Amino acid sequence: MSTLEPNDGPSAASRAVCPGSFDPVTNGHLDIFGRASRLYDEVVVAVLVNQSKHGLFSHEERLDMLNQVTAHLPNVRIASFEGLLVDFCRTENISVVVKGLRAVTDFDYELKMAQMNFGLSGLETLFMPTNPLYSFLSSSLIKDVAKWGGDVSPHVPELVVARLSARLGDARRHTAS
Ligand code: ADP
Numbered sequence: 001m002s003t004l005e006p007n008d009g010p011s012a013a014s015r016a017v018c019p020g021s022f023d024p025v026t027n028g029h030l031d032i033f034g035r036a037s038r039l040y041d042e043v044v045v046a047v048l049v050n051q052s053k054h055g056l057f058s059h060e061e062r063l064d065m066l067n068q069v070t071a072h073l074p075n076v077r078i079a080s081f082e083g084l085l086v087d088f089c090r091t092e093n094i095s096v097v098v099k100g101l102r103a104v105t106d107f108d109y110e111l112k113m114a115q116m117n118f119g120l121s122g123l124e125t126l127f128m129p130t131n132p133l134y135s136f137l138s139s140s141l142i143k144d145v146a147k148w149g150g151d152v153s154p155h156v157p158e159l160v161v162a163r164l165s166a167r168l169g170d171a172r173r174h175t176a177s
Contacts, residue, residue, distance in 0.1 A: 014040055014041035014042065015040060015041060015042045015043075015044065015092070015093060015094045015095070015096075016036055016039070016040040016042075016043050016044070016094065016096045016097070016098045016126070017043070017044045017045075017046050017085070017088070017089060017092070017094045017096070017097050017098070018032060018033055018036060018043060018044070018045045018046070018097075018098050018099075019046045019047075019048060019081070019085055019097065020045075020046075020047070020048065021047065021048050021050065021055060021062075021139065022045070022047055022062050022065075022066060022139065023055035023056055023057055023062055023139050023143075024056070024057055024062065024065055024139060024142070024143075024156065024160045024163065024164065025062070025065055025066050025069055025139075025156070025157070025160060026134070026137045026138070026139060026142055026155055026156050026160075027133075027134055027137065027154075027155055027156060027157065028100060028102070028130060028131070028134030028135075028137040028138075028155075029100070030069060030070070030157065031100070031130070031131045031133075031134055032098060032099075032100040032128055032130075033045060033070060033073060033076055034073060035128060036098040036128070037073045037075050037076050039098075040075075040096070040098075041075060042075050042076075042077060043073075043075060043076045043077070043098070044076075044077050044078075044079050044092060044094060045066055045070065045076060045077070045078050045079070046079050046080065046081045046085070046088060047059065047062055047063055047066065047078070047079070047080050047081070048080075048081060048082070049080050049081065049082040051082075056143055056164075056167060056168075057163070057167070059080065061163070063078055063080065065157075065159060065160055065163060066078045068159055069157045069159060069160070079092070084120070085097065085117060085123070086117055086120045086121040086123050089121070089123050090121060094123075095122075095123065095124060096123070096124045096125070096126055097114070097117065097123060097124070097125045097126070098125075098126050098128055099114075099125060099126070099127055099128065100127075100128050100129075100130045101127045101128065101129055101130060102130045102134075102135045102136070102137075102138075103135060107127075110125070110127065113125075114127075134155075137155050142155060142156055142164070143164075146164045146165070146168055147168055152164065
């Protein structure tokens with residue numbers, strides 16, 4: 001196992017990554033990006049390319065939404081990655097992963113992932129407690145509610161509300177016809 005040297009200095013910790021699928025981005029994700037952007041010089045929001053899993057939105061659509069909803073955060077950059085997060089971080093010279101923790105149920109999985117990443121390359125993980133306003137939010141819950149016409153506007157940016165209704169409205173029209 002190789003780890004970071006103790007004297008890598010502050011510059012090594014100044015770039016962080018927020019990885020995820022963001023299908024679609026929610027206000028919970030945005031809250032974490034904003035808070036991380038105040039802690040690090042640069043925050044890279046990295047969208048996992050998963051060839052075997054098709055989301056509601058294509059990879060390009062997710063990147064586009066993320067770019068638009070983070071436009072007010074100048075030190076946040078959107079990127080994609082495939083394969084191991086540790087390899088992406090090595091290439092991008094990123095030494096810390098920032099993860100929002102919603103509840104204890106997140107912790108169990110996230111702890112194992114963080115320990116594995118540290119073991120693989122010395123990549124550190126910072127767990128950020130979710131703002132209680134967003135602790136029940138997940139992309140899948142948003143999609144479930146929006147699919148049946150529920151109002152998700154308090155929980156996702158306006159742009160995402162519009163994209164959801166365009167996508168799911170199309171689906172509903174196809175089902176009805
Ligand atoms: P999902 O939103 O379906 O859990 P993602 O892979 O898109 O899945 O989430 C990426 C990461 O964003 C999660 O691992 C978690 O760290 C963080 N996250 C997700 N939802 C929230 C939320 N409501 N509040 C804070 N952080 C969140």
